[in-house]
Amino acid sequence: MKTLEEQLGEKPYFGGETFGFVDICLITYYCWFYSYEKFGKFSLEAECPKLIEWAKRCAQKESVFKTLPDEKKVFGFCIEMRKMFGLD
Numbered sequence: 641m642k643t644l645e646e647q648l649g650e651k652p653y654f655g656g657e658t659f660g661f662v663d664i665c666l667i668t669y670y671c672w673f674y675s676y677e678k679f680g681k682f683s684l685e686a687e688c689p690k691l692i693e694w695a696k697r698c699a700q701k702e703s704v705f706k707t708l709p710d711e712k713k714v715f716g717f718c719i720e721m722r723k724m725f726g727l728d
Contacts, residue, residue, distance in 0.1 A: 674711035
C-alpha cells in the first residue's frame with residue numbers, strides 16, 4: 641500500500657489529473673481496505689493517508705460507487721471464509 645501511495649504522489653489520480661485505467665483497476669480493492677485493517681490491526685488512513693484520499697475521491701464517482709460492494713459485506717465474507725478454512 642505504501643508503494644502505491646508513493647506512486648500516487650501528489651497527483652489526484654494515478655494517471656495524473658484524470659481518472660484512468662490504473663485507477664479503475666485499483667479502486668476495486670477499496671472495499672477490502674476495511675478487512676485489511678481489521679485482520680491486520682492497523683489503520684490504512686494513518687499509514688497511507690494519500691491513498692485513502694484517492695480512494696474516497698474515486699468512490700465519489702457514480703460509476704465507481706454503484707459497482708463497489710459494501711465493505712462490511714466483504715468483511716463478513718472474509719470471516720466466513722476464515723471459518724470455512726479453519727483459520728478462526
